[in-house]
Amino acid sequence: MTNFKTTILANQEVAPDYYRMKILAPEFDRRVRPGQFIMLRALEFGEPLLRRPFGVFQTGSLPADCDGLPDKEFLEILYKVVGRGTTLLRGLHEGDRVEVLGPLGRGFETVAKSGQQILVGGGIGLVPLYMLAGELVRQFPVRMLIGGRSRKDILMVTEFERLGLETYVSTDDGTLGNAGPVTRVLERELDRFPDAAVYACGPMPMLEAVNGICAARRVALQVSLEAFMACGVGACLGCVVEGAGHSEEDPRYLCTCKEGPVFRAEELDWERLARRVSEGGADHE
Amino acid sequence: MTNFKTTILANQEVAPDYYRMKILAPEFDRRVRPGQFIMLRALEFGEPLLRRPFGVFQTGSLPADCDGLPDKEFLEILYKVVGRGTTLLRGLHEGDRVEVLGPLGRGFETVAKSGQQILVGGGIGLVPLYMLAGELVRQFPVRMLIGGRSRKDILMVTEFERLGLETYVSTDDGTLGNAGPVTRVLERELDRFPDAAVYACGPMPMLEAVNGICAARRVALQVSLEAFMACGVGACLGCVVEGAGHSEEDPRYLCTCKEGPVFRAEELDWERLARRVSEGGADHE
Amino acid sequence: MNSPSPKGKAKETGPDLSVALAGLRLKNPVMPASGTFGYGEEYSSYMDLGRLGAIVTKGLSLRPKAGNRTPRIAETHGGMLNAIGLQNVGLESFCQDKMPFLRQISTPVIVNFFGNSLEEYAEAARQIDHIDGVAAVELNISCPNVKEGGIVFGTDPTAAAAVVGQVRAVLNKPLIVKLTPNVTDITLIARAVEDAGADAICCINTLTGMAVDIRSRRPQLANGTGGLSGPVLKPVALRMVYQVAQAVNLPVIGVGGIMTAEDALEFLIAGASAVQVGTANFVDPAAMIAVIDGLDRFCRQERVPALAGLIGTLCC
């Protein structure tokens, strides 16, 4: 957990409203776990005030220039433009200054013994799954299920395929891959591999459906959640979700930023989660 | 008086902390009078909120590119970096978007019958005198007196000389031109040309001294004032100065933005002006 | 609303933006906030004033008022402080020099005014009531009662009711009362003002604030303190508009930090029947036109046939 000022190496549109940003981040690679995130802000802008949370898509390094400097280690985020902060990010260029707090939070646990590993990503929710896939594929057979509303919401398929995964795409409107919800593919795959481990990230309704399916089949599930965040370090208590067994009398709040964003499904109170309004990436599919 | 969104053509440092900015402004030339100003803001920045007033240094046009488009008519400002707004301006580049309200206010009157025209500019205060000099020099002999604290505060001497003026430089510390206040040169010149007309812009203490000299000799004086401004159009009453004959019972406030920024010396209440704190370009010499 | 819009092109009728307010029918809910738009004329070259829902004048008093020493304004993060000191030309000069222009504009004129004693308020109201072409008055009660120890009328329910009562007694035109946010419980003031005969409530005036120049160790304003306005005010204004709209049966005009149509919509949904735009006029002289156009666009996009249908629809 560090906070550092750094510069942007690249900020490219990959699809309408979706951008990839490479940020210079020496030694970040050593410290980050799949599923962790950063809090990012552009320097020299007063507004918006608060940083914005983004999952780490990947880390890597750009070859040195002829100037004899070492390779440029970077971290990369993949973001969708949805509001003030991301609109501002879209306008930034190579060389612009940003400040990064991270890596933050608890990432995915990859303690699975054996068997199929199934990753389910809805829309921009596939971000934290990319590093995870890269790690899992070294040991296990990995299937990547990518869902979205429409063709334009499906990103990075080639990148995932290049990792050597079985990749399945589905769209609600059938404009790419299977027509229908990604959960239908999940059920089909779980029929074939009933003791797979599942990892999911995406809009809340998708996560609920995934949880329903996995719970019914007693399949181990980890989910990555979203929440409005102010501090990112567990200090403000703005980002809490209700944990399993929560009640007014015996509150069991978990900070999405610190005890999450990745949770084992059984740690959460899914009934209350379903009642949350306007948070958790509903707008981000 | 119009309000228009436009783009920056150039933004160059001319001396440490002093910048020239050319702004695309078709047909502005026809409308602006020497001494008028604009209210400027950078688009896509929330902060600072209010526009900033700048005198129009000059207008002109850049030759058309090979693209067959017409010449690019521009207005130019010359500014000193002193705070939040000007720090932001300094960071802008060719192609960045700005919004211009103007030309605003009352400029210089050039109704002199004949004789010597003496212009006195202190520090950044020479800005509104450049267009004025250009206009006067076509009809009259013009002397330009430029003063500043030190060598680094003296700008645009060559530009003024190129207009064909007699130009005299003085600095308080003697690092350029005559050592001493610019008012000493003014007195010398008024000794030679007792019925000259004087035009001045600069920090308040300089203007007071100039007014003292001109009043004693009954020489016609016009001054350009500064004030904090919010609206620039006479609506907020934030920028007022006390006019001659002002009293609590019979208030005679003048809006610097609308009835000024150029005033005939006799229109103002110089005693009250002298008591103003922290306004009027004290920081801008 | 059966007649075709005057400048209307031959296409389908747009959404109905009109609202009712204290007996007036406004073509749209957008008007300037007092003191930020002069007497209208100042902005006439930047827009067609006739497009505004109404025009609200700078605050007027019986006699001309000098206002405060300068500096009168200072910028703060996301807002500004002003201590103009209610400088104005006085009612007489207003009638002579400003009203002839305002009468030509095809939108209701609302005169904002204030006094420093009950008598001053009442006498001003009496005079304004006779001004031809004034559609309604807006009573600014954020002023100290100089005669009675200087307590600000608008911070005390009894004092607020007293001044509203005095004015009501002599006024036939619709009476809008503008509240100060510098109070513990704005609903108490709102109810007192309602009982005393107001026809509408305007909410809110500026929050009192301060800024210090750390080099000179002086307040940045000659007056010491000043009124905070601009985007910073919006959350507080919105909360108070919501509270007041719940507490009284009068229409509420929302004001405080409105910069865009989205901001205006927040106020309408929270319970405002109309909105005023203040500081935004300084940032963009055409801000109100942009707000009106934005409201129209929103209604089309969201298929809202009549904007008035959104008023007070917040679900809590």
Added chain:
Amino acid sequence: MNSPSPKGKAKETGPDLSVALAGLRLKNPVMPASGTFGYGEEYSSYMDLGRLGAIVTKGLSLRPKAGNRTPRIAETHGGMLNAIGLQNVGLESFCQDKMPFLRQISTPVIVNFFGNSLEEYAEAARQIDHIDGVAAVELNISCPNVKEGGIVFGTDPTAAAAVVGQVRAVLNKPLIVKLTPNVTDITLIARAVEDAGADAICCINTLTGMAVDIRSRRPQLANGTGGLSGPVLKPVALRMVYQVAQAVNLPVIGVGGIMTAEDALEFLIAGASAVQVGTANFVDPAAMIAVIDGLDRFCRQERVPALAGLIGTLCC
């Protein structure tokens, strides 16, 4: 201040940043605002906590508190709204799980606490008084008196005096009372609190505000309203600190919108003996260190030998 600074290099002694506060001597006037810094530990990897003038904990209550539903935060122009609902681990767990860490930090620990009745306040104070390693307490009176109809203690001089009196009666440690800005006249509350036995006043808590989602037509916070903090608050906070410092003979802690050393200096000059940094911690976890370093730099540049000499030096 004769002893050489512990980590001191062999150069001239720097300016003296220390301040006195309610019987404590702080190495500098900068501390976190309650609720924005957790229990200290959360930020320990970003700074040397020992450099802070003091540490103020999240607001604690007798028993653990669940807090509000989410969303609990929303961003506004230049600030944020929060409705955390005072979620906290409760005093018992605080003593067991948080104090051992805090005791190791070489700076005074100030415990912020609240209750929902006079009895709760008093019992909490009694317990905190016995906690080893707590240097002072900060009493948050911006809470409703649930037993007595829900009026917020801090908005009424009598209720404020009552709660301060109850706590004073059982507390030996220095007592700081934190005021809410949602009042008509903060000096009335400050004087009542002074008379009831406070040792210092902390000024201010958040302004109540609201934000609306125009698509769903719901408040952005599950709770409806929330507390406004951040840079937007500074002009109001500064004005109130100035007023309170004039009105009472107690030291005042200034809080509200402080982001930089310059902001902190405005508060000190206006009369604050110390400052708290809240929302800025979220924007930059090392904000307080930057403020401390900036104060040091300012003193060197302006040749101020002792920062305390600047307190309350505003010339009006």
